[in-house]
Amino acid sequence: MPDSPRRRGTSRRVVLLGGLAVLSAVSTACAPGEAHVVEHGLDGALLTARTLLARYDATLAAGGVDRVELLTTLRADHEAHAAELALHIGPGASRITGAAPAEPDTMKSLRKAESAARKEAVEQCVASDEPQAARLLASIAACRAAHWELLG
Amino acid sequence: MNEPTPAPADGLAAGLAAEYALIYAYGRAGVELGDKAALDIAADAENTHRDLRDRLTEYMAGLGQLPPPPEAAYTVVDPLTNEGEAVALLTKLEDATAATWRTVVSATAGDDRRHAVDGLSNAATRAAVWRRWRGEQKAAATFPGA
Numbered sequence: 524m525p526d527s528p529r530r531r532g533t534s535r536r537v538v539l540l541g542g543l544a545v546l547s548a549v550s551t552a553c554a555p556g557e558a559h560v561v562e563h564g565l566d567g568a569l570l571t572a573r574t575l576l577a578r579y580d581a582t583l584a585a586g587g588v589d590r591v592e593l594l595t596t597l598r599a600d601h602e603a604h605a606a607e608l609a610l611h612i613g614p615g616a617s618r619i620t621g622a623a624p625a626e627p628d629t630m631k632s633l634r635k636a637e638s639a640a641r642k643e644a645v646e647q648c649v650a651s652d653e654p655q656a657a658r659l660l661a662s663i664a665a666c667r668a669a670h671w672e673l674l675g
Numbered sequence: 676m677n678e679p680t681p682a683p684a685d686g687l688a689a690g691l692a693a694e695y696a697l698i699y700a701y702g703r704a705g706v707e708l709g710d711k712a713a714l715d716i717a718a719d720a721e722n723t724h725r726d727l728r729d730r731l732t733e734y735m736a737g738l739g740q741l742p743p744p745p746e747a748a749y750t751v752v753d754p755l756t757n758e759g760e761a762v763a764l765l766t767k768l769e770d771a772t773a774a775t776w777r778t779v780v781s782a783t784a785g786d787d788r789r790h791a792v793d794g795l796s797n798a799a800t801r802a803a804v805w806r807r808w809r810g811e812q813k814a815a816a817t818f819p820g821a
Contacts, residue, residue: 592812600817607818645792654781661780661792662818665773668796669803669815 565611565656566619568647568663571640572605573621578628578636585627594633597670604663611656634674641667679741685782687731688743690794693775694728695745697798700768703751707761716808717765720801727797731790762805769802770816777820795820 579598582588609616628636644664651657682688701721708714732742754760776795783791799819806814
């Protein structure tokens with residue numbers, strides 16, 4: 524976000540990248556991997572992340588799809604989401620498992636799944652009472668939105 | 676009728692300020708773009724940010740809040756003399772805007788937070804599209820804004 528000299532009472536010219544270092548420091552303070560407060564609403568988010576992971580695994584294992592490199596990178600995102608959510612949830616996370624459908628996905632059905640998963644994460648984020656969990660769910664929703672775009 | 680009150684600085688106003696700056700940057704960097712695909716990406720991205728800005732200002736006004744105005748001018752401090760530098764700048768600013776929106780998420784609740792997630796998702800998506808244009812295999816950020 525730009526620094527605003529106007530708020531300091533000086534000129535009205537703003538340095539576009541002047542605020543990046545500050546932003547980075549703020550976001551790093553709540554980055555994945557820190558100690559977190561458990562929020563039980565994260566269970567649903569973990570179930571979806573592991574289900575998406577299983578669907579990408581099944582689709583990649585079945586072969587016959589284009590853009591394998593893309594699917595591999597998107598799969599890795601879901602794996603990272605699941606790991607981070609499990610860290611928040613704690614020992615109970617191991618009981619939450621996702622299952623792929625019987626038939627491998629197509630690019631179209633994966634895109635549809637990403638869209639549904641994004642909407643779900645938005646609702647989970649809005650419902651969250653815990654700021655760290657809300658930020659995590661917001662980032663997961665945003666990542667899924669980017670996946671939807673890249674699969675188009 | 677009550678007078679509008681200034682919007683809280685750490686809420687949607689912070690995200691709106693980032694959107695203003697990004698819209699300015701698209702106008703400034705756009706002149707360096709020549710590739711047809713890059714021009715199309717920039718046009719689409721700028722439109723999404725303008726739409727988001729308009730929705731935000733309308734929403735905030737509906738709450739009786741006074742949305743902050745854009746700054747009179749912005750200075751780009753990164754190099755900006757060719758297409759590669761322009762795309763690098765826009766990608767960096769999309770990522771920075773995503774980071775701003777992520778901080779707004781924890782300062783808001785309810786529909787305000789929903790708007791913040793929309794802003795984060797849009798910036799993350801535009802950054803991913805730029806990274807794809809640049810040929811980066813890992814285009815999407817795993818935890819946008821973090």
